[in-house]
Amino acid sequence: MQGRRARQLGIQALLAAALLAALWWLLAVTSANMAERGIRSGFDFLTEPAGFAIGESLLAFESTDSALWALAAGLANTLRVALPAIAASTLLGTLIGLGRLSPNLLLRGLCAAYVETLRNLPLLLQLLAWYFVVTDLLPLGSRALQLAPHVFLSKSGLAMPWLGGESGLLDLPLRGEMNIVGGATLTPEFLALFLGLSLYTAAYVAETVRAGIQAVPRGQSEAALALGLTRVQLFRLVLLPQALRSIVPPLTNQHLSLTKNASLAVAIGYPDLVSVANTTLNQTGRAAECIALIMAVYLILSLITAWLSAWLERRSGRWAERS
Amino acid sequence: MKTFPIAALMFLFCLAPAHAGKTLDQVRQRAQLVCGVSTGVIGFSSADSQGRWNGLDADVCRAIAAAVLNDPAKVKYVPRNAQQRCTALQSGEGDLLSRNTTWTLTRDASLGLHFTAVTYYDGxxxxxxxxxxxxxxxxxxxxxxxxxxxxxxxxxxxxxxxxxxxxxxxxxxxxxxxxxxxxxxxxxxxxxxxxxxxxxxxxxxxxxxxxxxxxxxxxxKEPLGPVVRRGDDEWFAIVKWGIFALIEAEEYGITQANVEQMKSGTDPAILRLLGSAEDSGKLLGLERDWAARAIKAVGNYGEMFQRNVGSASPLQLPRGLNALWSKGGLMYAPPVR
CATH class of the missing domain: 3.40.190.10 (Periplasmic binding protein-like II)
Structure with a gap:
């Protein structure tokens, strides 16, 4: 037993060393070739002023800020759309997944139709469709719809009061010369991306949830019903704890895909990490560096998500044992 | 999103060893000029319904192919989007990038590229x-x-x-x-x-x-012009002087139609440009009638302009800054002599 373990560890260490060596070789050859061709390389551009503006940003950003800060603003924008979309898609997907198991024929049919339609159309197409529907239908910025005091809806997005601003505590959106000025705005790009990602991923989540619940042997629900549990009790005490074990790992995959799919933002003008990094790449010409940075950031995001999911899995396992 | 895997591939292409041979030899050997163009900018480079590339930038490719290979049709047009264009050329993909690219310090000094000449002054x-x-x-x-x-x-x-x-x-x-x-x-x-x-x-x-x-x-200021890879001064000179020859042809009134006739004229400067007097081609590693071939293929700069972006085109752009220096514009070619 001991010997086998040591051997396995040895193989893993060798593999890791080989991988690192290959990576190092790749880097060394690339930078040597780039130097030979007179291509500047390095990450020094990150501290230089970015020089371009970002249309919407959670972090305060100006064109004189550094390229690194621009990328951080891009990352913040990615998370700003990915996190709410993860929550929304999980919630909606769970409801639809349950709907597919409903005894009601109409509900079951509708949910099945939703899943089949959304899942089988390319996401990029859906995003563009949402985006152009949103921008075509809404009124111009100069003729914004007033939904409530200081809440405006127009092609420029949904403007609403927000904390901060120049005046003091509350920043109120007001009608400007050609646009709504002030407040916080959810732009059409953000709304389309959020909608598109949530609705698309919800279809996959629904299938995951349905499969997870159906994976619990039938005998379990029959036994529970025979014991006199109500349907709600059956679901809460018997089905869910067992189903969660098979739902969480594939659900994590969906969350990972959603975060990565958020990079399609660039097609509809939302300044996410990839969009900002693309612009930086263009201004500085540092292609290898920018792409390496994007890959590193997505890798880190994915690893964090996977780690969180593993933690949740352990917890849900314990929960199942306790109940 | 499509640019991404491609850009990543370009990154890998950096691994390939740099070309040792000269671009001119390679172009002659494969009997084809590989020209990076846009994915479709009317007037500069765009493919028509028959797949023929038209525009000012595409004509630059034609002119260089005519000067080097004596056939303006021997061009392979490779459409590149804005993100790919410089990386592709750096990595050894293509001989020339003729794709409304703005000449800036960053691009000229840090991308392993050379801007050759300005073919369009934009803003x-x-x-x-x-x-x-x-x-x-x-x-x-x-x-x-x-x-x-x-x-x-x-x-x-x-x-x-x-x-x-x-x-x-x-x-x-x-x-x-x-x-x-x-x-x-x-x-x-x-x-x-x-x-x-x-x-x-x-x-x-x-x-x-x-x-x-x-x-x-x-x-x-957006001075647009063709770009070549660094490290091949001879090729750099060929593209640069190819463009200068087209501008100088306009100064001397040499057109696509009258170039043959002008070869037997009396003006020494014109004879020199068209290769009827001194052999300027030898200095560039080309045949003596290199400039005449380019002019015959696409006309002089003024003709290129009118046909692609000027009054004979749907764009109807005025010459403005792109008029000859002698007519109040900025187009000025160093003398071909």
Missing amino acids: QGFLVPKKLKITSAKQLKNAEICVQSGTTTEKNLGDWFKAQGIKVKPVVFEKFEASIKAFFSGRCQAYTTDASALAFIRSKEAPKPDDYIVLPELIS
Whole structure:
């Protein structure tokens, strides 16, 4: 037993060393070739002023800020759309997944139709469709719809009061010369991306949830019903704890895909990490560096998500044992 | 998104050993000039329904192919988007990038590339709907401005409005079509790109061209020209002088139609350019009639301009800065002698 373990560890260490060596070789050859061709390389551009503006940003950003800060603003924008979309898609997907198991024929049919339609159309197409529907239908910025005091809806997005601003505590959106000025705005790009990602991923989540619940042997629900549990009790005490074990790992995959799919933002003008990094790449010409940075950031995001999911899995396992 | 895997591939291409041989030898050996062009900018490089590439930039490729290979048709056009273009050339893909690329210090000094000559002097402008009643870019306070990514445009926008102390919100799209669609659906109050493209967008893409105006301000200098890879001075000289020859041909009144006749004229400068007197081709590693072939293929610079972007084209752009220096413009070629 001991010997086998040591051997396995040895193989893993060798593999890791080989991988690192290959990576190092790749880097060394690339930078040597780039130097030979007179291509500047390095990450020094990150501290230089970015020089371009970002249309919407959670972090305060100006064109004189550094390229690194621009990328951080891009990352913040990615998370700003990915996190709410993860929550929304999980919630909606769970409801639809349950709907597919409903005894009601109409509900079951509708949910099945939703899943089949959304899942089988390319996401990029859906995003563009949402985006152009949103921008075509809404009124111009100069003729914004007033939904409530200081809440405006127009092609420029949904403007609403927000904390901060120049005046003091509350920043109120007001009608400007050609646009709504002030407040916080959810732009059409953000709304389309959020909608598109949530609705698309919800279809996959629904299938995951349905499969997870159906994976619990039938005998379990029959036994529970025979014991006199109500349907709600059956679901809460018997089905869910067992189903969660098979739902969480594939659900994590969906969350990972959603975060990565958020990079399609660039097609509809939302300044996410990839969009900002693309612009930086263009201004500085540092292609290898920018792409390496994007890959590193997505890798880190994915690893964090996977780690969180593993933690949740352990917890849900314990929960199942306790109940 | 499509650019991404491709850019990543380019990154891997950097691994391949640098070319030892000369570009000229390679072009002759494969009997084809590989020319990077745009994915479709009317007037500069765009493919027609028969797949033939037209435009000022495409004609530069033709002229160089004629000078080097004695056949303007021996060009392989490789469409490149804004993000790929420099990386592709750096990595050894293509002999020439002729794709409305702005000459800037960063690009010239840090990308392993050389800008050869300016084939079009452009500037960045704005297109706005008439009903906004805007007459100057300085009135674009708090406006949202649609822009396509991958160009110098975003930085100019940042610089100019920073200098004016005006805040604007860029809405950046990867694809030209998406940026245009968003602007004409009213998502943005202005659209910005090089003025030459604005004219085209207004006349060809707008639902009603008269509802839109191009603002008078040009906020940047955009000298556009072909680019070659560093490390091959001979090839650099060939492309550079190929363009100068076309400009000089206009100065001397040599056209596509009269070039043969001019070969037996009396003006020594013209005879020199066309290879009837001294052999200037030898110095470049080309045949003596290299310039005459290029002129015969695409005409002189003025003819190229009229046909592709000027009065004989849908763009109807005025010569403006692109007139010859002797006619108040900036087009000036060092003497071919």
